[in-house]
Structure formats: structure tokens, C-alpha cells
Amino acid sequence: MLRIASSPEGGAFAIADTIIFVMKLDIVPKKHCMLPIARELRRNMTPQEAKLWYQFLRHYPVKVYKQRIIEAFIADFYCSKAMLVIEVDGVQHFSEQGQAYDLERSAVFAEYGIQVLRFSNTEVQLNFDAVCAEIDRSIQSRL
Incomplete structure (x- = not known):
């Protein structure tokens, strides 16, 4: 199972056999x-x-x-x-x-x-x- 999560910090981490990608969000548009x-x-x-x-x-x-x-x-x-x-x-x-x-x-x-x-x-x-x-x-x- 692949889960994708997002966070202001960004990065990637794994839980057991699951890889979770954390995408950096730019909450302030430009x-x-x-x-x-x-x-x-x-x-x-x-x-x-x-x-x-x-x-x-x-x-x-x-x-x-x-x-x-x-x-x-x-x-x-x-x-x-x-x-x-x-x-x-x-x-x-x-x-x-x-x-x-x-x-x-x-x-x-x-x-x-x-x-x-x-x-x-x-x-x-x-x-x-x-x-x-x-x-x-x-x-x-x-x-």
C-alpha cells in the first residue's frame, strides 16, 4: 500500500513496508x-x-x-x-x-x-x- 501525505516541511519516511512521501506545500501563493x-x-x-x-x-x-x-x-x-x-x-x-x-x-x-x-x-x-x-x-x- 502506498500512501501520500503532505506537510509544510516536505520529505519522505517509511512505516513498516509503507513509504509515505511528504510533499512541501507552499501555502502562500505567488x-x-x-x-x-x-x-x-x-x-x-x-x-x-x-x-x-x-x-x-x-x-x-x-x-x-x-x-x-x-x-x-x-x-x-x-x-x-x-x-x-x-x-x-x-x-x-x-x-x-x-x-x-x-x-x-x-x-x-x-x-x-x-x-x-x-x-x-x-x-x-x-x-x-x-x-x-x-x-x-x-x-x-x-x-
């Missing part, structure tokens, strides 16, 4: 046409995004992805285990249009149970340790 843009954003991070990535998130014990596609949006950083998006906002996010766009994005993310954590470029530059502590608290509380 528009694959956004991939070239996401790749470009990964290669050309802002100085603040690069600082947060290379000095903290890259080696964080829980996997965090940079420039992750969620539906038709690209999140700066995404921790799938904690269902947490981390955004580093530049000046364009503080305009009326930027705030409306961010509200729309946050609403879409919330439909999937994803929390959005926002920091300004200034916060990352001037209060880096506090930003990292807040990210750590948020991830740990959502695991």
Missing part, C-alpha cells in the same frame, strides 16, 4: 512573473536592507528569506515559520500613495495570517540593536 523583479531587488538591496540581512537575518536560527514574493507583492524579508514579513521602509512609504499601497499589501498578507513588522531606514541605521531585538521577539512569539 505570481511567478514577479521573479525577475525579486531577483533584481535581492541583488540591489538598499544599504539598510543589506545591513539587516548581513548583520542579523542571514544567520538567524529560524530561516528568513529576502525579497520573497507573496501573491503579487515582494516582501523585503519573510519568515515562513513565523508567518512574519519584515519591511524596511524608505521615504516613498510615507507619502499618501505609499501608505495606501502598504495598507493594501498588509491586508493581503493578513488574509494568510502573515503579520507585517515595519521599520524605517532611520530606525535600522540609528537603532539597529532595538530593531533586531523587536524582530527576534516577534519571531519567537509567533513560533
Whole structure:
């Protein structure tokens, strides 16, 4: 008898003479046409995004992805285990249009149970340790 199961982690395991394949499910859909843009954003991070990535998130014990596609949006950083998006906002996010766009994005993310954590470029530059502590608290509380 062959049984197929699915799990967010993926993999395969056997019980007695039965092999069970566990397929990884991507519960958050993405528009694959956004991939070239996401790749470009990964290669050309802002100085603040690069600082947060290379000095903290890259080696964080829980996997965090940079420039992750969620539906038709690209999140700066995404921790799938904690269902947490981390955004580093530049000046364009503080305009009326930027705030409306961010509200729309946050609403879409919330439909999937994803929390959005926002920091300004200034916060990352001037209060880096506090930003990292807040990210750590948020991830740990959502695991």
C-alpha cells in the first residue's frame, strides 16, 4: 500500500513496508512573473536592507528569506515559520500613495495570517540593536 501525505516541511519516511512521501506545500501563493523583479531587488538591496540581512537575518536560527514574493507583492524579508514579513521602509512609504499601497499589501498578507513588522531606514541605521531585538521577539512569539 502506498500512501501520500503532505506537510509544510516536505520529505519522505517509511512505516513498516509503507513509504509515505511528504510533499512541501507552499501555502502562500505567488505570481511567478514577479521573479525577475525579486531577483533584481535581492541583488540591489538598499544599504539598510543589506545591513539587516548581513548583520542579523542571514544567520538567524529560524530561516528568513529576502525579497520573497507573496501573491503579487515582494516582501523585503519573510519568515515562513513565523508567518512574519519584515519591511524596511524608505521615504516613498510615507507619502499618501505609499501608505495606501502598504495598507493594501498588509491586508493581503493578513488574509494568510502573515503579520507585517515595519521599520524605517532611520530606525535600522540609528537603532539597529532595538530593531533586531523587536524582530527576534516577534519571531519567537509567533513560533
